[in-house]
Amino acid sequence: MTLWSAVLLACIACMLLKLAGYLTPTHWLDKPRTARITDLLTVALLAALVATQTLASGQSIVLDARVPAVIVAAILLSVRAPFLLVVLAGAVTAALLRLWGLAA
Known part of the structure; x- marks a missing residue:
């Protein structure tokens, strides 16, 4: 193929x-149990995607500048900062750590 x-x-x-x-x-989708499962499934898939993109590099787990950047973004999201600020703060965190050589 x-x-x-x-x-x-x-x-x-x-x-x-x-x-x-x-x-x-x-009528299959209007049931409360189905609605709850689909809501939780969306959150679980998004969390898995974030974890995979943050920690994976090929077939191995890597702790580099992405981990602190995601932590900074999560903290800003928890205090309900504007999304653009969250993205910029995460990017600046990763960039500074890589610039200073603290993370690959």
């Missing part, structure tokens, strides 16, 4: 999944 055929198959799978969402009966 070539790269392009894999990309095409992934696109088709995504379209079918989206179509399945549109075709799902609304």
Whole structure:
């Protein structure tokens, strides 16, 4: 299988999944348990994505400038700082740590 055929198959799978969402009966989704599971699933997937992008480098776990940057961003989010400030503070934290040679 070539790269392009894999990309095409992934696109088709995504379209079918989206179509399945549109075709799902609304009474299945209106139940409180289903709504709670979908809300929690979204948070869990986002947390997994942040952890993977922060700690992973290839097949290994790496502690570098990204970890303190995410911690700074989390602290600013907890005090409800504007999102642009959160992103800038995280980027500046990582940049300064790399500049000073404290993290790779």
